[in-house]
Amino acid sequence: MSERAVPFHCPYCGDEDLRPHAAEHGTWECHSCRRAFSLRLIGHLAPPPSAPGGTS
16 A cells, blocks of 8 residues: 555544645645644454354
């Protein structure tokens, strides 16, 4: 996956007026609350273990 994943809402004010902040991947700015922030995927979570003897 080489494309930017676009956030839909600002994590601080919830507004949708977001734009890329810089050329660096994952940096965004909110034009509503005037904050700049970064997002980064750390990894994928493992699926929860299934219940013993039952179905999930």
